[in-house]
Amino acid sequence: MTTTQILCQAREESRRVLTEIEAKQILTEAGINCTTTRLASSREEAVSISEEIGYPVVLKVSSVDITHKSDSGGVKINLLDRISVEKAHDKIMASCSDYAPGAVIEGISVQPMARKGTEIIMGMTRDANFGPVIMFGLGGVFVEILKDVAFRIVPLEQRDAEEMISEIKGKKLLEGYRGQEPADVACLKQMLVKLSDFVHTTPGIEEIDMNPVIAYRNDAVVVDARIILSA
Numbered sequence: 001m002t003t004t005q006i007l008c009q010a011r012e013e014s015r016r017v018l019t020e021i022e023a024k025q026i027l028t029e030a031g032i033n034c035t036t037t038r039l040a041s042s043r044e045e046a047v048s049i050s051e052e053i054g055y056p057v058v059l060k061v062s063s064v065d066i067t068h069k070s071d072s073g074g075v076k077i078n079l080l081d082r083i084s085v086e087k088a089h090d091k092i093m094a095s096c097s098d099y100a101p102g103a104v105i106e107g108i109s110v111q112p113m114a115r116k117g118t119e120i121i122m123g124m125t126r127d128a129n130f131g132p133v134i135m136f137g138l139g140g141v142f143v144e145i146l147k148d149v150a151f152r153i154v155p156l157e158q159r160d161a162e163e164m165i166s167e168i169k170g171k172k173l174l175e176g177y178r179g180q181e182p183a184d185v186a187c188l189k190q191m192l193v194k195l196s197d198f199v200h201t202t203p204g205i206e207e208i209d210m211n212p213v214i215a216y217r218n219d220a221v222v223v224d225a226r227i228i229l230s231a
């Protein structure tokens with residue numbers, strides 16, 4: 001489905017939350033590299049999609065009622081074979097119905113397991129005074145505990161993106177440390193500008209969360225995405 005179709009359908013269903021699959025389709029259309037993510041409606045389909053994609057894969061709950069998927073036991077990573085996929089499918093179903101009894105679960109999403117790299121977060125929120133702003137930070141404790149993030153007002157120029165990346169305190173980590181591979185800063189910059197361009201040209205988006213984006217030496221990929229529409 002195209003961005004317009006996805007947005008229209010959500011509006012028709014009076015939905016403000018897009019699924020990870022919808023969010024990634026939209027971001028992909030905006031030129032942002034996301035893991036290809038497909039919906040399975042049964043255990044068997046989860047297996048057949050996994051075999052098409054190739055192991056290792058990641059399975060996640062797909063439900064507009066569950067926005068924080070791992071909190072509800074809804075994410076199983078690094079699944080290496082058919083048996084693990086079958087087990088993961090059943091475990092996700094069981095723990096999500098325990099955790100969120102009323103939630104409508106439309107299926108289980110399947111995507112390739114991205115290899116280790118530097119975890120980044122990017123997103124968009126609306127500021128009461130400035131309107132849409134783009135956020136950039138390093139993933140995990142850097143954002144959660146240290147609040148080490150940078151903001152810029154939409155639309156971003158290439159230079160704004162550059163400044164955002166260089167002003168975070170943990171920026172050294174992007175250069176690679178203790179044998180960890182460096183992050184492709186040019187690619188991250190481009191991603192920020194593309195995100196800003198998308199927000200700038202698409203009305204009705206309230207919030208975007210790309211968490212995490214995994215960065216490598218010559219590439220970066222969004223492995224989780226959330227989009228909330230304006231009321």
Ligand code: ADP
Pocket residue numbers: 035058060067068069070071075077111112113114115211212223224
């Ligand atoms: P949540 O809704 O809880 O944010 P995520 O989709 O972000 O769920 O998954 C939780 C964690 O699992 C991520 O922070 C990331 O570390 C890991 N993860 C998710 N998808 C992938 C993937 N395709 N490849 C590798 N790791 C992944």
Ligand code: MG
Pocket residue numbers: 211212224225
């Ligand atoms: Mg996430």
